[in-house]
Amino acid sequence: MTTNRSRRVAVMAVPVLALLALAPSVSAMVPETPGPPFNFTARAGHISTADGGSLLMWGYANGDGIMQYPGPNIVVTQGDLVTVVLTNQLPVPTSIVFPGQVEVAASGGTAGLLTQEAAPGETVTYTFTAAEAGTYHYHSGTRPDLQIEMGLVGAIVVRPQGAMGMHMAYPHMGAAFDREYLFLFTEIDPRIHDLVECGQMDEVDNADYFPVYWFINGRNAPDTMADNFAPWLPSQPYACMPMMHPGDRMLMRIISAGRDLHSFHTHGNNFTIIARDGRLLESAPGLGPDLAESNFTISVTPGGTADAIFTWTGEKLGWDIYGHQQDIDNEPLGDFPGPGDIDHNNDGIFDNVPMEDHEYAPDHGKPFPVVLPDVKDLTFGGMYSGSPFLGAMGFLPPGEGGMNPHAGFMYMWHSHLEKEMTNNDIFPGGLMTMPLVVPHHVEIMH
Amino acid sequence: MKCAKITGVCAVAVAVLAFQSVPAFGEEYVLRAEPLAKAMPDGRLVPMWGFALEAAFGEQNGEVTSPGPRLTVSNVDPRLVIRLDNNLPVPISIVIPGQIAAMTPVRNGDGRARSFTHETPPGNTEPVVYTWENFRPGTYLYHSGTHAAVQVQMGLYGAAVRDSDAGLAYNGVGYQQEALLLLSEIDPDLHDAVAADDYGPDKGTTSTIDYEPQYFLINGQTNDGTFDPIPIAAQDQPTLLRFLNAGLKTRAPIVLGMYMDVVAEDGYLYPYRKKQVAITLPALKTIDALVVPPADGIYPVFDRRLGLTNGKNAPGGMLRHLVAAAGAQLSVAPESRNVLNAVGQTTFDVANVGTGDMEWTAEVMEGGGWLSITDGSSGTNAGTITLQFTAHGDYCNDRTGTIRVTAPGATASPQDVTVVQAAAPLPGDANGDKIVDVADLGILAANYGTTSGMTWADGDFTGDEAVDVADLGILAGNYGQSPCAAAGITLNFDEAYRQTFGTAPSHLADDSQEAKPAEAPISAACGILGTVLVALILFGFFLLPVGCKG
Numbered sequence: 001m002t003t004n005r006s007r008r009v010a011v012m013a014v015p016v017l018a019l020l021a022l023a024p025s026v027s028a029m030v031p032e033t034p035g036p037p038f039n040f041t042a043r044a045g046h047i048s049t050a051d052g053g054s055l056l057m058w059g060y061a062n063g064d065g066i067m068q069y070p071g072p073n074i075v076v077t078q079g080d081l082v083t084v085v086l087t088n089q090l091p092v093p094t095s096i097v098f099p100g101q102v103e104v105a106a107s108g109g110t111a112g113l114l115t116q117e118a119a120p121g122e123t124v125t126y127t128f129t130a131a132e133a134g135t136y137h138y139h140s141g142t143r144p145d146l147q148i149e150m151g152l153v154g155a156i157v158v159r160p161q162g163a164m165g166m167h168m169a170y171p172h173m174g175a176a177f178d179r180e181y182l183f184l185f186t187e188i189d190p191r192i193h194d195l196v197e198c199g200q201m202d203e204v205d206n207a208d209y210f211p212v213y214w215f216i217n218g219r220n221a222p223d224t225m226a227d228n229f230a231p232w233l234p235s236q237p238y239a240c241m242p243m244m245h246p247g248d249r250m251l252m253r254i255i256s257a258g259r260d261l262h263s264f265h266t267h268g269n270n271f272t273i274i275a276r277d278g279r280l281l282e283s284a285p286g287l288g289p290d291l292a293e294s295n296f297t298i299s300v301t302p303g304g305t306a307d308a309i310f311t312w313t314g315e316k317l318g319w320d321i322y323g324h325q326q327d328i329d330n331e332p333l334g335d336f337p338g339p340g341d342i343d344h345n346n347d348g349i350f351d352n353v354p355m356e357d358h359e360y361a362p363d364h365g366k367p368f369p370v371v372l373p374d375v376k377d378l379t380f381g382g383m384y385s386g387s388p389f390l391g392a393m394g395f396l397p398p399g400e401g402g403m404n405p406h407a408g409f410m411y412m413w414h415s416h417l418e419k420e421m422t423n424n425d426i427f428p429g430g431l432m433t434m435p436l437v438v439p440h441h442v443e444i445m446h
Numbered sequence: 447m448k449c450a451k452i453t454g455v456c457a458v459a460v461a462v463l464a465f466q467s468v469p470a471f472g473e474e475y476v477l478r479a480e481p482l483a484k485a486m487p488d489g490r491l492v493p494m495w496g497f498a499l500e501a502a503f504g505e506q507n508g509e510v511t512s513p514g515p516r517l518t519v520s521n522v523d524p525r526l527v528i529r530l531d532n533n534l535p536v537p538i539s540i541v542i543p544g545q546i547a548a549m550t551p552v553r554n555g556d557g558r559a560r561s562f563t564h565e566t567p568p569g570n571t572e573p574v575v576y577t578w579e580n581f582r583p584g585t586y587l588y589h590s591g592t593h594a595a596v597q598v599q600m601g602l603y604g605a606a607v608r609d610s611d612a613g614l615a616y617n618g619v620g621y622q623q624e625a626l627l628l629l630s631e632i633d634p635d636l637h638d639a640v641a642a643d644d645y646g647p648d649k650g651t652t653s654t655i656d657y658e659p660q661y662f663l664i665n666g667q668t669n670d671g672t673f674d675p676i677p678i679a680a681q682d683q684p685t686l687l688r689f690l691n692a693g694l695k696t697r698a699p700i701v702l703g704m705y706m707d708v709v710a711e712d713g714y715l716y717p718y719r720k721k722q723v724a725i726t727l728p729a730l731k732t733i734d735a736l737v738v739p740p741a742d743g744i745y746p747v748f749d750r751r752l753g754l755t756n757g758k759n760a761p762g763g764m765l766r767h768l769v770a771a772a773g774a775q776l777s778v779a780p781e782s783r784n785v786l787n788a789v790g791q792t793t794f795d796v797a798n799v800g801t802g803d804m805e806w807t808a809e810v811m812e813g814g815g816w817l818s819i820t821d822g823s824s825g826t827n828a829g830t831i832t833l834q835f836t837a838h839g840d841y842c843n844d845r846t847g848t849i850r851v852t853a854p855g856a857t858a859s860p861q862d863v864t865v866v867q868a869a870a871p872l873p874g875d876a877n878g879d880k881i882v883d884v885a886d887l888g889i890l891a892a893n894y895g896t897t898s899g900m901t902w903a904d905g906d907f908t909g910d911e912a913v914d915v916a917d918l919g920i921l922a923g924n925y926g927q928s929p930c931a932a933a934g935i936t937l938n939f940d941e942a943y944r945q946t947f948g949t950a951p952s953h954l955a956d957d958s959q960e961a962k963p964a965e966a967p968i969s970a971a972c973g974i975l976g977t978v979l980v981a982l983i984l985f986g987f988f989l990l991p992v993g994c995k996g
Contacts, residue, residue, distance in 0.1 A: 097702055099723045102740050104703065113669070113761055114702060114746045141702075143761060145754040206755040206763075207660045259752040261696070261726065279705070279721035291718055303700040303724035303750030 030157055030182050030253065031228050031238060033062055033072035037083035042094045042118075042140075042152060043067050047235045049213055050220035051423040055190055056197040057151035057235070058090055068235050069218035070184050070257065071138070071154030078133045078161045078171075084126045088118035092201075094152065096126055097141035099303055100278045101156075104128040114141035133160035133170050134278025135253040135305040137184070145206050149192055151218075153257040155184050158278070169251050169307050170280050174288035177251035177309060179444065181242045185300070185415075185431060186218070186258035187211035190424070211260065214420040214431035216240040221414075221421070221432035242413075242435040243444045244312060246322075246390070247358025252308040256300035262431055265297045265416040266310060273298065275307040297416055312409075312437050314390070315360035319368050321409070322356045323389030357440060383410045383434075391439030408438035472525025475517055476500040476573065477540075479566075479602065480533040481641070482510045484632075486661055487670035487756045492634045493641035494601035495534055503529055503573040512601030513628050513666050513692060517588065519581045519608035526581045526606070528588075529573035530566040537565040540576045541591030542606055543730060544713050547578050552592070562591035583610040584713025585688040585732040587628075595654050599633065600640055603692040615734060616715040621686035623679035623801045627747065629727065629764060630666070631659030631693035657694055662753030662763035669765040670756065677801045680772035681742050687768075689725065689733045697764065698750040700724035703743070706735035724750050739770035774856035775800030778831075782864045787838035787871075791820070794863050796851060798827040806853035813847025817865055833865060841872045842880060842930030872929065874921035876905045881928040882921060884942040890921055891946045 040060040045067025047057050060071030076082055088094050095117040098104050106116035109124035118124040136156035140147035160171040169175040189211045192204050216224045217238035225241040226233060244250045252271060254264065274289035275281060281291040300306045314321040341350035344364035355364055368388055372378075375397060385407035386394030393407050404410065414421050414432035423429030438444065478498045483491045497514030500507070508515075519526045526545075532538055541547075541562050552561035566574035590602035605628055614620050635658075638644075639651035646652065661668055665676075678685035687706065691697050700723055708720040711733050725733050739745060748754060749764035756762030769775075777797045785792050798804040807824040808831045810817050821832040831849065838845060845867050852860040874882035876889040890905030893913040900906035905913045907920045925939045943949075 099700060099702055100705070102703055102705075113765060114748070143754075144748070145752045145760055145763070148752065202758065205758050206752065206760070207658050207757070209752075259698075259750065276720065277705070277722045277724065281720075283718050299726070301722070301724040301726040301750070302698045302752075304698075304722060 029180055030075060030155070031073055032075040035074070036076060036080060037085060038072065038074060039063050039085045039087070040071065040096075041065075041087045041089055043089040045069075045235050047151075047218065048223070048233060049423055050223045050429050051426050053190070053424065055188065055193045055213075057193070058094075058147060059151040059235070060086075060096075060154055066235060067151075068237055069151045069215075070186070070238065071152070073182070073238070074138065074154065074156040075159070076130045076157075077159050078130055080130045080158075082128055082130050084138075085123060086118055086126070087123045088120055091120055092147075093117045093119050093142050094147060095124060095141040096138050096152075098126070098128060098136065098138050098156070100134070100136045100305075101128045102131065112142055114144075117142050130156075130158040132278060133158045133168075134275060135169070135255060135307050136278050137255045137257050137303075137305060139257065146192070146196075146201070146204060148257070148259065149188065150196065153184070153186065155182055155253070155255055155257075157182075157253065167251075169253075170275060170289075172280065172282075172286075172288040174290075174292070175274055175280065175307070176249060178248040179242075179244060180251035180253060181240055182217055182238065182253050182255070183240055183264070184215075184217050184238075184255040184257050185262045185264070186215045187260050187262075187420070187431075188213040188215070209259075211258075212422075212424045214262070214415060214422075216431055216433055220423045221429045224433040240433050242310075242433070243408075244310075244435065244437055245440045245442075245444070246313050246356065246437060247311060250310045252306075252310055254298065254300050254306045254308065256302045256304055259302050261299040261302065262420060263297045263299050263416040264413070264431070266413050266435075267411055269310065269312055270294045270296045271298075271308040271310040273306055273308045276300075277304050277306075311358075312435075313358045313360055314363070314409075317360075317363060319366045320363050321388070321390050322359055323387070323392050324353050324365050390437065391441070404436075406438045406442040408436045408442070410434050410436045472523040472527060473517070473519050474527040474529065475515070476503050476529045476531065477514065478506065478508060478510070478531040478533060479538055480510045482512065482601075484512065484601075484666075486632075486634070487668055487762060488759055490634055490757070492632055492637050492661070494632075494637060495597065496601050497604060500531065503531055506531075506533075511666060512603070513630060514588075514602070514604030516604060516626060517606040519578075519606065521583070521609040521611050521614075524580045524608070526578040526608075528576045530570075530576065531573060532566040532568050532570050535568055536597075537561070537567050537592055538597060538602060539563050539565050539591040540588055542578065542586050542588045544584070544586050544732075545578050545581055545606075547576070560593060562594070565592055581606075581608050582713055583608045583616060584710060585615075585690060585734050586713055587690050587692055587730060587732060589692065596640060596645065598692070599631075599636060599654060599657070599694060601630075603630070604628075605688070605690055607688065615686050616710055619686070619709050619715070619734070619736065620684065621679075621736060622683040623677070624686040624688065625676045625678055625768065626665065626688045626690070627676070627699065627766070628665050628690045629693055629697050629699070629749070630663045630691075631695060631753065632661040632663065633657050633659045634661065654694070659693065659695065659753070660757045662693075662749060662755070664747075664764050664766050667766075668756050669754070669762050671761070673766055674797075675744075675767045675769040675799050676747075677775075677799060678737065678739065678745070678768045678770050679801055680770055681739055684736045684738050685768075685770075687735045687737055687747075689727055689731075689735070691727045691729055691731050694729050696726060696728045696751065697753065698724050698726055699747055699764075700750040701737065701745055701747045701768070703745045704737055704739055706737055708733060708735045710734040737768070739768075742770045742772060744769055769799050771800035772857060773800055774798050774802050774804035774827075774853060776804065776806065776851065776853040776856045776859040776861055778851045778861045778863050780863070782866060784866050784868070785835060787868050789835070789837050791832060791834050792865060793822075793833070794831045794849065794851075796822070796825060796829045796831060798853075798856070800857060803827060804853045804856045806851055806856075806859070808849055808851045811848040811850045811862065813845065813865065816845070816867070817847035817849075819849070835865065835867060838867045838870055841870050844869050871902060872924065872927060873907055874924040874927070876903055876907075876921075878903070880930040882924045882926060883928075884946065886921060887925075887942050887946045890917060894918070 046054045059067040059069045061067050062072040095115050105127045107125050109116040109118040116124050138154050140152035167177045195203050217240045218236040228239045229237045273293045281289050340352040343350045345362045380400035382403035384401045386396040391407045420431045482496045484494045494512045496510045496512035498508030498510040499515040539561050549563045551559045554560050586606045588606045590597035644650040705721050745768040754763040777799045779795050783792045816836045820834045822830050847865045850860050876886040893904045897912040900911050900913050907917045
């Protein structure tokens with residue numbers, strides 16, 4: 001099982017990297033909606049919960065499409081004039097507000113408490129200039145107590161100008177990333193949706209709000225890990241299954257779109273928060289995220305956003321997850337320590353096995369510290385490759401494993417308010433997903 | 447020995463300082479605690495406990511509010527003294543988390559602490575004094591330190607602030623204008639239980655464990671559709687927003703249309719400003735943030751944890767408008783009042799929806815003969831103008847009076863508002879076309895004999911809700927009157943009567959009815975005469991042509 005595959009990987013990696021360089025959209029993993037301008041329709045529809053339930057929702061549809069939860073992603077470039085035309089097909093007035101955007105012009109409809117509102121059947125138009133790069137969101141500005149709950153929320157990503165094809169969240173190298181994912185958190189109290197569906201909207205009691213479903217991008221786990229636009233989730237098009245190579249800078253665009261705080265936890269590794277509410281954590285303009293914070297849980301203020309960079313390398317595991325064979329003493333060749341021999345982990349033993357990109361040198365070649373029990377004494381998950389080493393397959397009994405063809409490393413990220421990992425009292429589910437780290441030679445496609 | 451000597455020196459120094467601080471220049475407040483009933487937009491009266499600001503102990507005339515009055519400590523003298531007067535049925539106290547004070551806890555007989563510091567007993571005849579010698583600059587909540595689980599949620603809280611220097615909240619945090627946003631919640635069932643002495647061990651409600659607020663307030667006010675705007679500085683000028691959470695749950699104030707530079711938390715300055723649109727504001731937390739509006743206008747602020755209802759009613763809760771305007775801005779509402787023709791009163795509300803202070807005066811520009819200001823001819827910032835008007839005797843024309851409110855230096859000043867008084871109704875003119883004619887008789891006939899629910903427009907000119915002979919008499923007495931326009935009467939009363947009732951009055955003359963000149967006055971006596979005559983008509987003893995010449 002422990003094999004030295006590094007040379008083979010290196011050979012394969014060259015053409016793959018070349019391909020990556022030619023395809024800048026390969027890591028654009030926040031699905032984009034054509035526009036601006038954007039034509040949205042507020043309308044009713046149903047979503048599926050991962051326990052097999054169905055809930056009435058009010059959401060924004062793209063054009064005359066079906067209701068979706070969350071609404072269509074607005075992905076624009078800094079400086080764009082963004083026009084959103086909202087047509088209301090709900091039985092109640094509705095609207096959109098854009099927290100973090102300044103000087104939003106609204107026309108049509110009638111004046112509400114927060115913005116211009118469209119009565120049923122009416123249209124209202126919002127226009128703003130996406131002045132600053134960042135992660136934002138939009139939601140209903142009419143009865144937000146009810147309409148946010150009903151699903152009238154969506155994500156906004158403003159990409160910086162002048163990134164010259166590089167992946168940058170903000171115009172600074174400290175905000176560069178290799179791939180990005182959206183984490184839009186919401187929660188739902190199904191009693192409210194049942195009351196609205198039964199025409200008893202006035203019976204909704206905001207004071208005894210008690211959610212039992214928690215969502216990332218409008219899906220409960222395990223649906224969070226299904227593909228974007230999975231055909232069996234027509235009203236919930238957006239997935240959240242982060243995939244990365246070791247050492248990738250993965251940008252987490254976190255949006256707290258519901259009303260509750262969710263303590264989101266990335267097991268095993270910290271992330272670095274570089275921005276909040278679409279503004280870099282910097283001590284002065286242009287300095288980059290010099291006030292960035294390293295954390296392993298994050299509770300984003302409801303209505304706020306955060307951008308965090310997560311990187312996985314296997315650092316400090318204490319063994320070599322890349323499966324390099326143990327240090328080789330090259331003395332028998334008579335040229336110890338010969339050219340190309342390196343003592344990676346400073347243990348006095350030199351070898352000529354090169355390190356992986358981003359590999360943590362002190363663990364290079366360190367053996368797996370556990371003697372695996374006999375297969376007869378093991379139970380297997382579908383994601384187990386039969387080997388503890390990244391990208392390596394091992395022996396599996398017939399019918400076991402098979403769902404992780406690249407032998408990636410998969411584990412859990414979730415709300416650490418533990419009950420939020422359920423779907424209406426059924427574990428596991430809720431605000432949870434499983435990131436997948438795959439070897440460098442595996443191309444990540446979305 | 448060395449230590450003792452130093453201590454002695456220090457003690458002398460302290461004594462000197464203490465001596466020098468008499469007389470005290472620090473802020474001194476007399477607060478009176480008392481129950482109040484707070485009306486919620488849905489009509490529920492919530493029993494609460496609040497504080498009133500008193501000019502002196504024992505005056506008992508300050509208005510009790512919850513949250514209590516804002517206490518401002520001088521930026522020159524750091525001393526704060528509160529003298530407490532307790533009209534509540536229980537002992538209370540005042541603490542200010544984040545401020546250093548000598549604390550002397552009070553314990554129950556079993557040793558459990560009841561109060562974080564010394565108490566003010568109910569009905570105290572002498573003030574109980576609470577002193578903070580060196581009030582740290584910043585934004586703080588004061589609240590009862592006695593049985594806080596009950597007394598804080600009952601409403602015994604308020605804001606206490608001190609600037610580090612004039613116009614400077616903290617070192618380097620200057621502002622043009624400031625606005626306080628004190629967030630609170632009310633669980634009315636808990637309040638009812640406390641007020642009914644049904645709270646405590648072995649009672650209906652034993653604790654606040656089931657705390658479930660129904661009302662969500664900013665500065666003691668829910669959004670009931672007519673909330674007061676919160677003025678902030680004009681375009682490009684900094685305003686300091688002081689957020690305080692006196693409720694028991696975490697709130698998340700969010701501002702639309704601009705960013706907040708969050709500068710301090712719990713009265714402590716951050717090393718760097720945080721640019722945010724929403725802030726997490728846990729219970730007891732205070733957060734200070736600077737906002738600089740990119741343009742004059744309205745910037746909504748609301749709770750993103752969605753405390754946006756009043757009970758089950760929405761919209762409501764924690765939502766207000768920050769209004770950015772250059773300096774003072776005059777608002778007089780409504781633009782116009784329509785009043786009836788009888789003697790009466792009406793009011794207009796004056797407000798300063800901008801920043802700073804505004805002096806204003808009001809005067810009647812037009813209509814001085816019938817309209818006069820009885821109260822509120824001048825004021826500072828908010829106020830009410832009360833006007834009295836006389837009855838209107840003209841049948842033809844409404845009359846309009848104009849009141850001009852002038853606030854020197856304020857935008858939107860002067861502003862004219864109008865009182866429009868309706869013309870007097872012409873007796874007998876049911877359809878309001880200023881002519882008493884066959885059309886009116888037709889209306890009267892259609893309702894003739896109805897004894898309830900009738901109005902002027904139905905032919906009830908006497909106001910007894912019945913259409914009867916008295917009304918017919920009035921109509922007959924004024925038949926043909928068209929005081930406001932050239933006459934357009936084509937039928938005399940006899941013809942009209944015949945067409946309307948199908949029978950002719952026993953009336954011989956057919957040339958007796960002529961349209962009366964517009965200037966013909968109409969008197970009540972005329973109506974009475976008409977009544978008599980019509981009574982005769984109905985009894986078939988018609989004698990004279992009907993008409994009045996006053």
